[in-house]
Amino acid sequence: MSIAAVEQSGRIWRERGLIYGLGAVVSALSLLPLARLLVESVMVRGTPSLDAFGRVLSSPATWTAFRNSMETALGGTAIAFVIGAIVAIVVAMTDIRARSTFVFCFVLPLMIAPQVTALAWLQVTGPASPLLKAIGMAPPLGSRNPLYSGEGIILLLGIQYAPLVFLTLRAGLRSLPRELVEAGLSSGASKWMVLRTIIVPLMTPPLIAGLALSFVSCIGNFGIPAFLGIPGRYTVLPTLIYQRLSGLGPSALSEVAVLSILIGVVAIAGILLQDLMLHRRDFRTTTSSAQFQPFELGRWRLPTEMLLWATITVILLVPLIGLVMTSLVPAYGVRLTTATATLANFRFVLFEHEAARRAFANSFMLAGGAAVLLALISMPLAYFVVWRRTWLLRLLNLAAELPYALPGVVLSIAAILLFLKPIPMLGISLYNTIWIIFFAYLARFLVLGLRPVVSGYHQLDRALEEAAQVAGASLTFRLRTVIVPLVAPAAVAGAILIFLTAFNELTVSALLWSSRAETLGVVVFSFEQGGESNFAAAMSVLTIVVTLAILLLLAALGRHVPAGVLPWRD
Amino acid sequence: MARLILDRVSKSFGDVQVLQDVSIDVRDGEFLAILGPSGCGKTTLLRLIAGFERVTSGEIRIGEKTVSAPNRHVPPEDRQVGIVFQSYALWPHMTVAQNVGYSQRVLGASKDETRKKVAEALGVVGLGGFEDRSPSKLSGGQRQRVALARCLVQSPNLVLLDEPLANLDVHLRASMEDEFSDFHRRSGSTMVYITHDQAEAMAMADRIAVMDRGRLAQLATPAELHDRPATEMIASFIGGGMVLDAEMLASEADGRCVVRLYDADVKARCARRQAPGRLVKLALYPNALSPSADGRSGVACHVTKLTYLGGRFRVEVAPDRAPSTRLFLHVDEVGGIEQGAALRVAVGEGWVIPHAEGLAA
Ligand SMILES: Nc1ncnc2c1ncn2[C@@H]1O[C@H](COP(=O)(O)OP(=O)(O)O)[C@@H](O)[C@H]1O
Numbered sequence: 009m010s011i012a013a014v015e016q017s018g019r020i021w022r023e024r025g026l027i028y029g030l031g032a033v034v035s036a037l038s039l040l041p042l043a044r045l046l047v048e049s050v051m052v053r054g055t056p057s058l059d060a061f062g063r064v065l066s067s068p069a070t071w072t073a074f075r076n077s078m079e080t081a082l083g084g085t086a087i088a089f090v091i092g093a094i095v096a097i098v099v100a101m102t103d104i105r106a107r108s109t110f111v112f113c114f115v116l117p118l119m120i121a122p123q124v125t126a127l128a129w130l131q132v133t134g135p136a137s138p139l140l141k142a143i144g145m146a147p148p149l150g151s152r153n154p155l156y157s158g159e160g161i162i163l164l165l166g167i168q169y170a171p172l173v174f175l176t177l178r179a180g181l182r183s184l185p186r187e188l189v190e191a192g193l194s195s196g197a198s199k200w201m202v203l204r205t206i207i208v209p210l211m212t213p214p215l216i217a218g219l220a221l222s223f224v225s226c227i228g229n230f231g232i233p234a235f236l237g238i239p240g241r242y243t244v245l246p247t248l249i250y251q252r253l254s255g256l257g258p259s260a261l262s263e264v265a266v267l268s269i270l271i272g273v274v275a276i277a278g279i280l281l282q283d284l285m286l287h288r289r290d291f292r293t294t295t296s297s298a299q300f301q302p303f304e305l306g307r308w309r310l311p312t313e314m315l316l317w318a319t320i321t322v323i324l325l326v327p328l329i330g331l332v333m334t335s336l337v338p339a340y341g342v343r344l345t346t347a348t349a350t351l352a353n354f355r356f357v358l359f360e361h362e363a364a365r366r367a368f369a370n371s372f373m374l375a376g377g378a379a380v381l382l383a384l385i386s387m388p389l390a391y392f393v394v395w396r397r398t399w400l401l402r403l404l405n406l407a408a409e410l411p412y413a414l415p416g417v418v419l420s421i422a423a424i425l426l427f428l429k430p431i432p433m434l435g436i437s438l439y440n441t442i443w444i445i446f447f448a449y450l451a452r453f454l455v456l457g458l459r460p461v462v463s464g465y466h467q468l469d470r471a472l473e474e475a476a477q478v479a480g481a482s483l484t485f486r487l488r489t490v491i492v493p494l495v496a497p498a499a500v501a502g503a504i505l506i507f508l509t510a511f512n513e514l515t516v517s518a519l520l521w522s523s524r525a526e527t528l529g530v531v532v533f534s535f536e537q538g539g540e541s542n543f544a545a546a547m548s549v550l551t552i553v554v555t556l557a558i559l560l561l562l563a564a565l566g567r568h569v570p571a572g573v574l575p576w577r578d
Numbered sequence: 579m580a581r582l583i584l585d586r587v588s589k590s591f592g593d594v595q596v597l598q599d600v601s602i603d604v605r606d607g608e609f610l611a612i613l614g615p616s617g618c619g620k621t622t623l624l625r626l627i628a629g630f631e632r633v634t635s636g637e638i639r640i641g642e643k644t645v646s647a648p649n650r651h652v653p654p655e656d657r658q659v660g661i662v663f664q665s666y667a668l669w670p671h672m673t674v675a676q677n678v679g680y681s682q683r684v685l686g687a688s689k690d691e692t693r694k695k696v697a698e699a700l701g702v703v704g705l706g707g708f709e710d711r712s713p714s715k716l717s718g719g720q721r722q723r724v725a726l727a728r729c730l731v732q733s734p735n736l737v738l739l740d741e742p743l744a745n746l747d748v749h750l751r752a753s754m755e756d757e758f759s760d761f762h763r764r765s766g767s768t769m770v771y772i773t774h775d776q777a778e779a780m781a782m783a784d785r786i787a788v789m790d791r792g793r794l795a796q797l798a799t800p801a802e803l804h805d806r807p808a809t810e811m812i813a814s815f816i817g818g819g820m821v822l823d824a825e826m827l828a829s830e831a832d833g834r835c836v837v838r839l840y841d842a843d844v845k846a847r848c849a850r851r852q853a854p855g856r857l858v859k860l861a862l863y864p865n866a867l868s869p870s871a872d873g874r875s876g877v878a879c880h881v882t883k884l885t886y887l888g889g890r891f892r893v894e895v896a897p898d899r900a901p902s903t904r905l906f907l908h909v910d911e912v913g914g915i916e917q918g919a920a921l922r923v924a925v926g927e928g929w930v931i932p933h934a935e936g937l938a939a
């Protein structure tokens with residue numbers, strides 16, 4: 009062989025190596041844990057058996073939790089639908105002012121962890137509520153917080169996920185060709201009639217997709233039922249799994265494996281419905297994509313705007329104020345005045361309490377490490393998926409969706425099963441270390457990093473790479489000098505989304521944490537369970553401050569981020 | 579600089595055959611245009627030559643080396659082929675100098691040498707001093723020149739251009755056409771230039787390969803293509819030619835012949851002797867038609883439309899013997915010609931298409 013031929017075949021092998029390497033990483037993160045979970049549910053001590061299935065499915069506790077899960081998920085979705093759909097139609101179709109500020113505020117609850125939402129609302133409604141005390145309306149100490157109930161869970165789930173319905177529906181409305189609306193108006197229909205006969209029927213697929221997405225999120229939510237349901241003795245599937253596992257330890261594993269498959273099946277039904285509906289959204293019958301003129305509200309504009317901002321006040325501002333007030337109160341039930349307000353809670357969680365201090369460091373490192381590593385994996389991975397259309401990685405790209413789409417507890421149980429025993433051959437044990445959480449974060453949030461990079465590649469002209477190729481650059485050289493610099497902004501945006509989500513996360517770490525490997529979510533949870541709401545509130549306020557700071561950073565990154573990555577951006 | 583040979587190249591995407599048995603021999607240093615309507619497979623052909631796609635069958639050779647065959651594929655980075663992309667494909671995160679000097683960076687050349695080559699190439703395209711600009715700050719024509727300079731620094735065997743003028747406005751096109759011709763003369767590279775605009779191809783190319791639905795329809799010099807189109811498609815695609823049904827009356831060995839066109843006998847040229855009485859297709863350009871001087875000879879027609887074209891008129895007529903057919907001619911003055919009026923049209927020399935389709939032999 010000539011020197012050129014040797015060089016050429018060396019390059020081909022380097023490329024194959026990269027493809028198989030990426031394939032192995034993605035399989036290990038997305039397929040392996042779920043496969044292990046499926047195996048566990050049909051095996052008892054190494055022999056095939058359906059005992060675990062039988063035991064779990066015949067237990068009344070399972071069906072109570074199942075019914076409660078369905079009830080809260082459907083109820084929460086209904087509330088999310090009413091709020092999200094109305095707001096989406098008003099925001100996307102009328103001439104209200106300060107639209108982008110409003111959208112940012114309305115979408116913000118999505119960026120705040122569910123357990124923080126739950127904690128904040130508890131501070132507003134409970135007998136110790138500094139807010140109610142300040143206006144002299146607090147119920148007597150010792151009385152029960154009305155949110156400790158199924159209705160409370162439904163209300164908060166609805167508020168948490170209304171932005172999901174809002175975002176899918178708004179995306180649908182924005183891709184609706186304006187001619188369809190204008191044709192209706194010019195044939196004499198009133199705005200109201202156009203809305204009823206044209207817009208709503210066309211928007212049915214995205215609407216159902218949004219509902220399905222919200223349902224899946226509600227079913228998998230752990231933070232809200234953990235904070236409201238456990239004290240209220242109202243159990244849903246994720247909290248049942250948590251209680252079984254923390255009560256009985258690894259001996260309950262086959263049982264919780266079956267429970268998590270049960271919840272996984274319900275979630276998958278929702279995911280499939282969402283997928284089906286999103287693919288129906290296709291208006292390629294007309295060519296122009298210009299957006300329609302917003303309808304003028306005229307004298308109704310001011311009242312509409314006031315109503316919208318009142319909504320923000322109720323669902324965002326009041327709970328946050330409640331949370332901040334609690335974080336400033338010196339002790340449970342004390343009335344907050346300028347004289348009693350103190351920063352002692354913050355000092356305690358930042359400097360004095362060992363586990364809390366550690367949790368800040370742990371969560372920063374876990375979230376930061378996952379963000380950086382996943383951004384680095386995403387850039388070459390998405391390159392092969394989008395531009396090279398490598399079939400192996402295209403399939404794995406779909407598999408990468410699973411750990412994020414499925415409820416977090418499902419992934420946690422799968423990770424425990426995978427790492428309970430030391431890894432074969434290496435002999436390393438990850439169970440009861442921080443590394444099992446890190447693995448779970450990598451698996452769960454891979455898709456968050458991947459999606460922006462994939463859309464980044466779609467928005468780039470591939471000729472940019474081909475120009476480097478004809479100049480003689482090998483794949484690794486092209487990646488380094490042309491491809492990575494071009495998709496880096498998208499990868500950074502993805503990394504920031506990962507950091508935000510992982511930093512505030514509770515669902516995964518609640519089942520995987522161990523002593524010295526606590527996360528922020530876990531410590532907030534245990535403060536609240538131990539009745540120390542003031543400390544929990546102080547920690548939550550700090551995480552919200554970090555979240556807001558990062559969101560502002562993203563806003564500054566602004567135009568470098570590919571379209572469609574930041575949900576609130578137009 | 580190198581010869582490029584395409585030998586019975588075919589390409590399918592799944593079941594769809596996009597190119598079929600295309601054979602072209604591009605001489606060293608030649609400027610070849612590939613011309614054809616949109617969707618006929620031009621870009622696919624270029625991507626095969628560059629190595630972005632694999633051939634289904636056939637062979638591509640650059641210089642002495644086989645670069646594409648069904649069981650052999652030299653990747654694009656090893657072909658030393660330069661491309662000027664329709665979208666220019668300038669890297670937005672690099673300056674003009676970094677864009678132009680990229681191939682030197684790939685080779686690991688020294689800074690001084692790179693700087694020298696970049697300055698030289700930018701000088702050739704008339705952009706000296708633009709080194710530190712960002713491509714986003716340049717006009718369309720300037721970007722095109724940067725793309726050319728980038729190609730130049732690479733000293734490629736072969737330069738491929740995919741509709742490089744499609745994104746420019748009309749008056750810039752003319753000056754860029756000169757630019758490409760200059761570039762070709764100065765660099766002496768073999769160039770393959772893709773376009774769907776026949777005027778562009780005629781103005782620049784040594785030879786033109788006309789593509790039709792994935793096949794090579796004709797490979798010839800611009801003059802030959804104009805005077806002796808091989809197929810109906812070429813005759814109508816080039817210069818707004820008309821293709822009319824006629825009957826062969828007599829032909830001679832030297833290619834002169836007489837055909838019957840509706841109610842007139844007209845002189846024409848043909849490729850080979852043909853049997854009298856055979857139905858043929860006659861290619862005619864508008865400038866071969868004129869109002870008959872004596873008003874009695876020529877094809878009897880009626881005027882169907884008259885259009886002012888600035889300085890002259892375009893006359894559309896229908897032959898009385900074939901009322902649904904339309905002929906076009908240009909006149910300087912109307913003088914009595916008006917819509918609905920009878921007009922006899924004198925027919926100059928036409929060309930009998932050798933491979934007429936849809937005719938019994
Ligand atoms: N990657 C591909 N997969 C399938 N069909 C393709 C692909 N690339 C091109 N084609 C088809 O090949 C035909 C020729 O395309 P192209 O070479 O781009 O034509 P041109 O450049 O002459 O307009 C078109 O019908 C196009 O749809």
Ligand SMILES: [Mg+2]
Nearest residue numbers: 617620621622
């Ligand atoms: Mg093309």
